[in-house]
Amino acid sequence: MKAMLLTEPSKLRITEFETPMPSAGELLVRVRACGICGSDVHGFNGSSGRRIPPLIMGHEAAGVVERVGAGVERLPEGDRVTFDSMISCGRCSFCRGGTTNLCDNRRILGVSCDDYRQHGAFAEYVVVPEHIVYRIPDDLSFEHAAMVEPVSVAVHAIHRTPVRLGSTAVVIGCGMIGLLCVQSLRAAGCSSIVAVDLDSTRRDRAIAAGANEALDPSSQSVAGTVIERTEGRGVDVAVEAVGASEPIKTAIESVRKGGSVTLIGNISPSVELPLQSVVTREIQLIGTCASNGDYPGCLRLMASKAIDVEPMITASVPLEEGPVWFDRLHSGEAGLMKIILQP
DSSP: OOEEEEEEEEEEEEOOOOHHHHHHHHHEEEEEEEOOHHHHHHTSSSSSBBBOSEEOOEEEEEEEEEEEEETTSSSSSTTTEEOOOOOOOOSHHHHHTTOOOGGGEETTEEEEEEEEOOOSSSSSSSEEEGGGGEEEETTHHHHHTTTTHHHHHHHHHHHSOOOOTOOOEEHHHHHHHHHHHHHHHHHOOEEEEEEOOOOOOHHHHHHHTTEEEEOOOOTTTHHHHHHHHHTTSOEEEEESSSSSSHHHHHHHHEEEEEEEEEOOSSSSSOOOOHHHHHHHTTEEEEEOSSSSHHHHHHHHHHHSSSOGGGGGGEEEEEEEGHHHHHHHHTOOTTOOOEEEEEE
């Protein structure tokens, strides 16, 4: 099969690779669309330690069931499907308790680290276990279905956030996940959403995604403006999608007493925390990781356009163009968001 292989740090090559075959309980999926994730872009130069060559990366994908292994009955050949980026074991206490995203033995598609190597979906075919595969609604394209993984990250985060009908919110960081959080908060019933980002294009996109207002933290006090807009009270919830000390501090300062801050971003392994503000105002800090059984609901939200991913797709291109687009994304070229590769 044709595949895009990471042969050494920062080096991608289109090559022929042995087509995998499904074992019992597995499916062979012919990949029709696979998105380039930010974690792939950040990791393919070797800096994360989670993309050790040789590796086929890619975990945001959709396609068609090509062949099924023994015991697979739910999804026949020819079904249009997508699949979770994480392979959970189904045996550990977290899996048995219904929190598969915290699985002790989880493996991520397209990741190679000290513990395991799991080839991903920047290829014509990929093998995945049946229990992480979901059928795609008929009116959802492969390109849109491939976006369900980042959508599920945002939806899971908002599921964990105590949002009620009429809640007010701040979203800090308007990259892909932040923009999807804006849409998810709106779908969950938020009456007012303030978006925050240094980049003017991202702020414009946040308004288009459903934010009422977009603030530039380099030119104004975000917390001060939010407090003023809420008559001295603060918003009910904040979602932080950066993962650095200053944005987290801003999120905490922007919520009311008893409010909640949901932490999605994790670009920094540790951050400074305004502890007294959290303790004396009883602020709830909520960590959120990946998703947990959110795909079916996300696919319905996407099919109904309650969450619209089309504006976030910059280009859909053949797999052969993947190395060039990786270089463009890694260089930080302005205006780029999601690139979908078509094997």
